[in-house]
């Protein structure tokens with residue numbers, strides 16, 4: 001049995017069919033990179049994996065169990081546009097990641113539980129290199145530091161699945177390279193299963209172990225919303241096949257570039 005089983009997923013909003021006929025199995029520890037034209041439903045797919053969107057049809061199973069209809073500690077997410085609590089320090093923001101998981105109803109931890117949580121928070125800040133900035137507020141951080149904080153917040157609750165929605169899209173190339181190294185380390189050390197949306201194919205090749213291209217296979221010019229996107233390519237990524245992949249993906253590459 002595969003770790004994640006995606007069976008005949010469809011997603012519509014009213015008459016707008018966004019995704020159709022998604023059927024995939026993913027094993028634990030895979031790093032799946034998702035590319036496709038803007039608006040084709042990649043974020044919607046990630047939200048279904050997170051549990052904040054429900055498929056219109058079909059099922060997603062994690063370790064054989066249907067996904068819970070709301071996010072839980074099993075899955076952590078990082079968005080491109082970072083959204084943390086501006087009035088909380090870096091350390092407090094990461095603590096929130098644990099409090100939301102461990103104290104569902106109260107949303108706060110106290111006493112011994114809080115002291116224990118803070119040890120985890122400090123260890124996580126150390127992993128992402130933010131210990132010196134622990135007492136700073138988000139507006140005092142650079143873009144790269146903000147994304148490190150977003151990663152720390154998503155990972156502190158020890159999720160098994162990490163969902164990344166263009167997490168590095170707004171970063172300068174040098175900072176991006178640092179973030180790639182960090183994400184690779186965290187992926188390998190924590191044995192995470194990762195899904196990452198990107199508009200940058202070289203980033204997809206550099207980080208992923210598998211590439212999915214989302215695209216529409218059916219079009220009706222009279223009714224552009226009648227058909228959704230499917231996964232049209234599912235390709236293994238190896239260190240030495242990037243050039244071959246780029247060649248195979250030429251039409252998509254153009255689309256992705258045009259719309260990025």
Ligand SMILES: Nc1ncnc2c1ncn2[C@@H]1O[C@H](COP(=O)(O)OP(=O)(O)OP(=O)(O)O)[C@@H](O)[C@H]1O
Nearest residue numbers: 013016018036037038039040041042043044045197
């Ligand atoms: N809550 C919603 N209600 C109605 N329509 C929605 C909702 N969320 C997304 N959509 C629609 O679903 C389609 C897919 O959106 P989505 O954000 O998943 O695309 P995407 O591939 O991630 O795009 P991008 O690459 O630009 O981020 C769009 O047409 C969008 O307008």
